[in-house]
Amino acid sequence: MAPVLAAAALLVAACTGGDEPTGPTDADDPVDGTTSLDPAPTTDESDPTTSPPPDEAAATSGPPVGAGLPEGPLTALVVGTDGRGDDPAGRADVVVVAQLSADHDALTLVSVPRDCLVEIPGVGPDKVNAAWALGGAPLLEETVSDLLGGLEIDLVATSDFVVFEDLTRWLGGFEVVNRHASTATDAEGREVVFPEGRIRLEGAEALAYVRQRQGLPLGDLDRAERHRAALLGMTERLAQVRAEDPARLLELLPLLRDGVDLQGDLGLPELLALVEVGSRLGPEGITSLSVPITGFGTTATGASVNLLDEARLAELAAGLREGDLSGYVATYGAGYAPTGG
Template sequence: MDVLPAGVINVLFFGTDSRDPKSLGGNADAIIVAQLSADHQSMTLVSIARDTYVDYAGGGRGKINGSFPAGGTEKLRGTVSNLLGGLPIHYVVQANFTGFINITRWLDGFDVQNQKATSVTVQSTGRRVTFPAGTITLGGTDALIYSRERKTMPLGDLDRAQRHRAVLSGMVSRLKERLAEDPAGFAELLASLYGNVKVTGPLDADALTGLVPAISAVDAGRVTSLMVPIRGFGTVNGASVNLLDEARTAALAAALEQGDVTGYVERYGAGYAPTGG
């Protein structure tokens, strides 16, 4: 039985930069809205770069990653919803560094389509990690290293936000593979995943087995990857920020409200470089 409600479903995924395994605090440095289509067969991933300068739900302005420490999950949820024209957020899923690494290990790694070849030295160990362009497999701590890298890429945090979408898409594909490999043990896998995240919304651990039909239905080839568009970069109170392309953001919000971004992509494409608008 599918436990998800009928129609379009919007899920806010975010990851904090907390290094404390027991803490779910910190800044929300990875922010993605995943929209599942009404037929639950296709998905749109929309990331919001962490330095995007926005109005906060309930008042105030600042970088979107600061809305979470300013007021918790509900403030971040409200801020994201308002940014996207009041888009309803049905579920919120949150993880920290430790939870993300544990999920990667429980999945036994996953593949991503890496757009930009990079190489980074891990400060804590001195290990050099290289990520070639093309299909690569991420396992263990490498998935976190891949997701956090930005200084070696031409568009910095915008490229990193694209990697966040690639990681989430790869995880969904890997879940489908794990379901096919071991249907009987899949419920146990989901319970393990649930234990490494915080879920806000009407979904508890006992209901996870009802997600199997939804996971099976998603077509990995029908995932659209987008970013809330920015027009450029600026400085506010001495801090570097991303400046919204408000007109294009409104067009994206309208498309998400309709549950179909096809027209938006046809008009604007799926690129994420600053628009200059």
């Protein structure tokens, strides 16, 4: 999960740096490789005394995927800021809860859009990203946990869009299915055209793709869909890298160490286990959705906010606490349009 979680962290962080709110009309706003990282034990197939039967061979082929990880679902808070390096300044424009299932077969990503009006402990009602500005990762973690009914968060991962570009280059690019043709400008001032259909992304163009809001039918909601599309593409590419050269996955560790601030109890052995788990997850194992909102509003001070669908949010929160959102998704789907409730 580490590369998948990192991909999520770096992907959602990539859309930071802008200051437009999430309202769509607001102007300011698997290739499941079979080669393990650990070499498989060797046997002499010509000697029946040294060749274990199939069932025994499977049992002796090494530890199960994810061995060493804590029991139960693993939940991370992924934070994307526009700060750089060791600079603590910046906005937490992206907040995502990433949960790995207890059986390590599924990853669920739940966005908390930055303009969601939430209750910040000790502060009161405000946009969720204000928690970061007022109290950094600890207050943001507490805010999101409270929002989701006391959800236990095991890990907080913070990154910025610079490392996202580095990760796309490490992958050698990735492909997405682009829903809406558009034109954007990358960080170097070049115009980039994104035609409808399957396209390949890397570096500055990938960053421009996941950051674009203007020119899309639902603005920031479509931008969030692009995050999910990019995550799937990066996951597919990661699986290809694993199948072609599994040892190369170890190259991810310095990138994660230097580019992602991890706060939690996971050490190097757990990160290695997460790399293995993440490299085996295919697109069908990832569910991506957002906390439900009824629509958009304006505060007394004129700030644009997302209004939460409290009833539906309670159901989503219960599913996360149980480590299983399949019932919620079966009832409501994974769409991101306002519920209007």
